[in-house]
Amino acid sequence: DLLLVVNRDMRFTFDLVTMAINEREFASAAPIADEEIQRGYVGGAAMVLAAAAFATVRTKDWADLSTWNPTHVVDPATCRTRNVRMATKSAKYVEVALEEGCETPNENVDKVNHSLTYRKLILQHTAKAAIVFMGLIGIPMAVVALRCTCSPLVAFSAMNATLNEMLGHALQPTLIDSALSRVEPFIHPTEKHELFGGGSLYRRTTGFQGDLAFDVDISSDNPPNVLIIGVESFRYEDSRYLVGEEDPSNLFKGTNMTITPSFDKWAKRGVALRNIWSSSPTSRSLESLLFAQIPYDSTVKTAITGGRKNTNLSGLPQLFKQKGYETFFTTGCPTRFENWDVFLPSHGYDTVWDSEDMTKLAEKDYGIKHSDWRHGEKHGFTWGVHDSINLQVLGDLLMNKTKEQSQRMANGEPKKPLFTTHYTISSHAPFKERPTWYANAEKPDFSPFYKGQKQARMIKDYLEIRYFSDMELGKFMDRMEKEGILNDTIVVIVGDHGQAPEAEITNTHEESVTRVAAAIIAEGRLGNATGLVIEDAVEQYDILNTLADITGIPEGGFVQNGVGRSLKRKVPFGERVVFSNDPSRKMSIVRGHQRLRYDQVTASMMLHDTEVDHSMTKDLFPGLPAEKQAEWKNWRDYGRRVTAYYKKRWDENCLLSVDCKGN
Known part of the structure; x- marks a missing residue:
């Protein structure tokens, strides 16, 4: 502890x-x-x-405590000795003539003593029961009552972890009520919807409204394929294009370098999201990206843990299946991690490929030797199959599916477009594993970023593997462009979460861990919006409504319970807040370029400027006027409540219900 x-x-x-x-x-x-x-x-x-x-x-x-017992204060042996002494002192001996069939005086005394002893034993056992009750129930109740009178900070600091486990976590400060009296703060006005009931985010989305921030040219007769690429540990500060030339927090140490030239190239040809936030670890990004939810609030498990086979969900896979898409999930990592292999097929994906499938396909199609996965060429490592292989397999899949679609359309059949979600893996911590050819290859000089730093080795390893992953992403995108795939595909590239190799304890650098890089690429479809940079705060959970708005709402709308908005619609900068939580660190709210950090129950809050104070050294909250402080506190309460709402709904399997009664 x-x-x-x-x-x-x-x-x-x-x-x-x-x-x-x-x-x-x-x-x-x-x-x-x-x-x-x-x-x-x-x-x-x-x-x-x-x-x-x-x-x-x-x-x-x-010091032998093995025979000690708190009930010895009413020890039966002591009681019996005392009773005998009392009975002896009160006895009177009289000489009488004994006759047959008569009771002796001693027999009378025995009856009296027996009655006294019986009453004493009853009192003794009652006292023992009282002691046991106080020890097992009374004192714990008093401790819990004392905890309730303390501030959450004192309760957390003074908590006995062992006793807390014995008492079913009763010593932990409790979370806020999960009921939502109002859902309007969490559903953006640009979304047209029909609520199924009050106090619930369960609704039917029927369309979107408002001025356009950008538009994507889509034909209903030839719907595009859709690809989401979740890039492992891809943080905002690695992209020079997103950070900008001014670099107010000096993230690039005065250099004109970028760690991700390939991403920057493609972000310039699409719509860049420079202020997008996430949660951690990867499984939580699935909750946000796929189902537009604020992730499950727990330090020891995610909503996906255990597979959740019987949980009712509706998100991107269900949306695209409703639109007639074929759904694929591919990744270079093992899907047995946190039971993805159960969760993904149970919640909308027709086909799931993981590292084992990648290994078999690569050995068959590319001639890779089985021994070269962990030795020799080292195409794989503990966390799976390197991006140089998994992105190549993904490319082959898209090419083959595109050929099948072309053949179907040539025969007058429906296209059956493809919705694919792919997660890379090479840049997973601790960043040391890489293919042999890349380990021996010449790399850019990243020394300005790590020279003189305490975690120099870790920073160097991270930057090199980030550069490798970006290079392989670039190869994939260039190949898809050359083969004509990009002209028929909407691509979303987004970091699953960030990373902080500079930190001794990674999650203490909160902006590095939760602010990620992202871009929407719609080659040949964006018109004048090509190169647009969205400056306002957004979150991974906005991707659901964004793709629904881009590709079109299915007839009759679609069911969801998310909190996202469509980024295709123009909104005033800084009016909307997004919720970005790291359960192992802090909860947070981002509004424009300001980020409020807080936790589940204590009153502590800090406000930072995300652009000029990346390291969070200056707290702006104390200097705010009272009305501004009250406004942030109000949003903090909303953040706590909606986070607790999702946790309760996952636990009771009532995400797609008006209430949780009977679930």
């Missing part, structure tokens, strides 16, 4: 043990800093020494 507090600002729960067991296969590749490991060794040594000291003391007779 103490090590978790020191290293991750977390308290121990047995759910952490469950998580470790479930993810033991990937434990060796977990992003744990050297400093955390060292503190673990020091903490372990201190624990062993303390245990040895206690064990030494326990060898003494006076």
Whole structure:
């Protein structure tokens, strides 16, 4: 518990043990800093020494607690001895003649003593029961009551983790009520919809309205394919195009470099999203990207954990299936991680390919030797198949499907377009694994970014593997352009979450971890909107409504329970807020270029400028007028409430219900 507090600002729960067991296969590749490991060794040594000291003391007779019992204050042996003494003192001996069949005086005394002893035993057992009740129920109730009178900060600091587990987490400060008295703050006015009931985000979206920020030329007779590429650990600050030449936080250390030249090239040819936010880790991006939700609020599991086969959901896969699309999910990582292999086929994807499928296809089609995955050429690593392979397999899939579509249309049949979601993997922490050819290749000099830094080795590894992943993304996009695939495909490129190799504990650099890079590429379809940069704050959960608005609403609308808006519509800058939470760190609200960080229950809040104060060194909140502070507090309360709303709805399987009664 103490090590978790020191290293991750977390308290121990047995759910952490469950998580470790479930993810033991990937434990060796977990992003744990050297400093955390060292503190673990020091903490372990201190624990062993303390245990040895206690064990030494326990060898003494006076320290033997094995026979101690709180009920000994009413020990039955003591009671019996006292009763006998009292009975003896009151006895009178009289010499009488004994006759046959008569009771002796001693027999009368025995009856009296027996009655007294019986009453004493009843009192004794009652006292024992009272002691047990106080120990097991009374005192814990008093402790919980005391916790309720304390501030959340004091409650968290003083919490006994072991006792908290025994009491079913009753010592933890409770979350805010999950009921939504009003849903209007979470459904954007540009969305036309029909609510199925009050207090619920469950609704039917029937269209979108408002002035256009950009438009995409779409033909209903020849609907485009749609591809979402989730790039592992792709943060905003790696793209010079998104950061801009002014670079007010000096993220590029005075250089004119970019870490992601390929992404920058394609973002300039599409619509760039320079102020888009996410959650962490990757499974939470699935919740946001696919279902437009604020991700499940837990440090030890996500909404996807366990597969959630019987949970009712509606998002991008369901939308495109309703529109007649074939749905594919492909990734270079193993989908057995967090039971993606159960979740994805159960929630809208016709076909799912993971690292095992990629391996088989690459060995068959590219002639890769089985031994070259983890040795030799090293095309794979603990987290899966490198991007150089998984993006090549993705490209082959798109080319083959495009040929099938062309053949169907030539025969007068419906096109059956393709909706594909692909997740890359090479840039997963700890960033050390790369194919042999790239390890030996000449790379750009990234030393201005890591020279003199405490985490220099980690930063260097990250930048090199980020450059590799971007290079492979560029090869994929260039190939798709050459083969004519891009002219028939809407592509969304987005970081699944960010990363902070500069930090000793990664999630402490909150903007690096949650602000990501993204762009929408619609080659030949954007007209004058080509090169547009959307400056306002958006979130991954906006992609659902955006793609629905771009490709068209199916007849009769579509069902959802998300909180996103269509980025295709123009809105005033800085009016709308987005919610971006990292359960292992802080919750946050972004509005324009300001970010409010807060947590589930305490009153602590800090406000930062995301452009000029990337490192979050200056808190703007104390300097705000009272009415502005009240406005941020109001949004904070909304953020807590809607986060709790989604958690409750996942737990009770009532996401697509007006209320949770009977679910």
